[in-house]
Amino acid sequence: MKIKFAFIALLFGLNSGVYSQSTKEPKKIDKKDVPKEVLITYNEMYPDVILGDLYNTPFYDWSYDYYKPWYNDWYDDGYWGYYPYNDAVEYEYIEPENYEIDFTKGGMSSRALYGPSGKWIETRTEIKELPTAILDAAKKTEYGQWDKWKIAKHLEKVESPSFTGAHYRVAYRKGLTTHVITFDNDGKIISKKKMEKKK
Secondary structure, eight states: OOOEEEEEOOOOSSSOSEEEEEEOOOEEEOGGGSOHHHHHHHHHHSTTOOOOOEEEEOOOOGGGOSOHHHHGGGSGGGOOTTTTBOSEEEEEEOOOOEEEEEEEETTEEEEEEEOTTSOEEEEEEEESSOOHHHHHHHHTSGGGOTTTOEEOSOEEEEEOTTSSSOEEEEEEEETTEEEEEEEOTTSOEEEEEEEEBOO
16 A cells, blocks of 8 residues: 655755655665676676665665765765755655665775666666866856855766766755756756755
8 A cells, every 4th residue: 555645855856846756775685686687787887896775765866865874975964865955745655666775896985776677777876076178167167156155075977878978966066056967978957966965
């Protein structure tokens, strides 16, 4: 049975209101519980890379990601998750249907997401610095005014078969406001999400 409830949550987007999101917390699983098609695709993509933690999980946007430590740096003053932000989200619980494989390669932590048939959905990697092209592009936007905006330490590279090259997510903070910006491979801003912490 699906259960709906209102929950104080992160402001998703630039407008106020109540948003609907289907989600369920990921469940940690054993290798034997992962479909062989998923493991085959993973091994083809990342040969000789040891498996880390495995999860049965829904597909989620970063703003609904239950693995809060991954994005903790994007929330100021030790705030985790949704609680500091205005508005409510109506959650509809559904059974997780995808699989996440966490791994480390080249000293960087990554999380690869696959469908039950083994189809690759995306891979998120925590990176130490942005490519020069992305940094140069950022400097030409309002976020390049370093005296006004502060950049969070956590930087994320996203790869997916749904787009060419890589996307990069960066959080910029000014006062009580945080903007999470996604740049495409050419440094163009393709999405912007605004979060405002309660005063």
